[in-house]
Every structure is written in structure tokens, then in C-alpha cells.
Amino acid sequence: MFSKKMEEALNNQVNAEFYSAWYYLSMAVWAKNKGFDGTYNFMVKQAQEEEGHAMKFINYIIDVGGKVELKGIEKPPASFESLKDVFAKALEHEKYVTSLINKLVALAEEEKDYATYNFLQWFIEEQVEEESTMSGILTKLEMIGDSKNGLFMIDSKLGER
Ligand code: FEO
Numbered sequence: 001m002f003s004k005k006m007e008e009a010l011n012n013q014v015n016a017e018f019y020s021a022w023y024y025l026s027m028a029v030w031a032k033n034k035g036f037d038g039t040y041n042f043m044v045k046q047a048q049e050e051e052g053h054a055m056k057f058i059n060y061i062i063d064v065g066g067k068v069e070l071k072g073i074e075k076p077p078a079s080f081e082s083l084k085d086v087f088a089k090a091l092e093h094e095k096y097v098t099s100l101i102n103k104l105v106a107l108a109e110e111e112k113d114y115a116t117y118n119f120l121q122w123f124i125e126e127q128v129e130e131e132s133t134m135s136g137i138l139t140k141l142e143m144i145g146d147s148k149n150g151l152f153m154i155d156s157k158l159g160e161r
Contacts, residue, residue: 002113007066009107010057010116015071016100017054021047023076023093027086036083036151038159045161046090053123060119083151084141091134098127 002010028043061068080086101123108117137158144150 001065002116003111006107006111006113006116007061009104010061010066011069011071013100013104014054014057014061014068015073016097017050017057018073019076020093020097021050021054022073024050024090026076026078027080027090030078030080031083031086034083036155036158038155038157039083039086040159042158042161043086053126056122060116064115083155084138087134087138087141091131091138094127094130094134098131101127 024043024047028040028047031037031039031043058068077089080089101120105117105120105124108114108120137154140154141151144154
């Protein structure tokens with residue numbers, strides 16, 4: 001069993017992961033309205049992954065005998081300037097999530113909570129991947145600028161996820 005402080009921190013992460021899903025769904029809907037069907041598909045899958053992350057935290061809290069407390073999810077931004085803006089914000093958000101995971105790891109270390117420390121290792125790796133994915137797409141979008149052909153091609157590629 002973990003400490004009350006750790007239980008609260010893990011519950012906050014459940015909320016942060018569901019917020020991530022909400023945020024990416026908002027990006028998906030924006031993209032669909034702008035005709036970026038591929039990005040819609042990509043972001044819906046991303047939102048599903050985030051829900052999966054939240055469930056991992058929920059299951060861990062239950063496994064360790066803690067109490068899951070679901071909280072209200074904040075309203076995410078609904079409008080974006082461009083496809084580039086979407087991915088710039090997605091990258092910024094993933095960096096923020098990485099900082100949250102790092103804080104959890106630091107707390108686990110501080111409390112000598114090795115079970116939680118071990119559980120969090122998967123998320124450390126996952127965050128490297130998430131940041132790299134968003135950053136790679138953003139770099140491509142920066143390269144093509146306003147080219148309609150380029151945007152069309154990137155959007156189609158994103159639809160293959
Ligand atoms: Fe659950 Fe994209 O971090």
C-alpha cells in the first residue's frame with residue numbers, strides 16, 4: 001500500500017490522462033470540421049491511448065488497495081489556428097505530462113515506494129515516444145508551411161495510424 005500523498009498524486013494523474021484524452025478529442029473534432037480527416041483519425045486514436053493510460057493508473061491504484069477518486073474534467077481549448085498549431089500544442093501538452101510523470105517518480109523515490117516507482121517506468125518510456133511522435137509531425141508541418149499539397153499529404157499519412 002502506498003501513502004495518502006501518493007494515492008492523491010496518482011488520482012490526480014488519472015484526471016490528467018483523461019484531460020489529455022479530452023484535449024486530443026477536441027483537436028480531433030476541430031480537424032474534422034476543417035476537412036483534415038486523417039488528423040481526426042490520428043487524434044481519436046491518441047485520445048483512446050490516453051484513456052488507456054488513465055485506466056492503467058486506475059487499475060494500479062485498485063491493485064495496491066488504494067481508493068480511486070474520479071474528478072471533474074476541465075474543458076479543453078476548442079479552437080486552433082492551424083494544423084501546425086494543433087501539433088505544437090500537442091507537443092507542449094506531452095512535455096507537460098512528462099513533467100507530471102517525473103514528479104510522480106520523484107515522489108516515489110522520496111517515499112521509497114519502489115512498487116510505484118517500478119509501475120511508473122512504463123510511462124517514462126511512453127512519454128519519450130509521445131514527445132517524439134508529436135515533435136516529428138510538427139517538424140514536417142514546419143517544413144511544408146502553407147503548401148496545400150503538403151498539408152493534404154501529411155493529413156493522409158496521419159490517417160494511416
Ligand atoms: Fe498519457 Fe500522452 O500521455
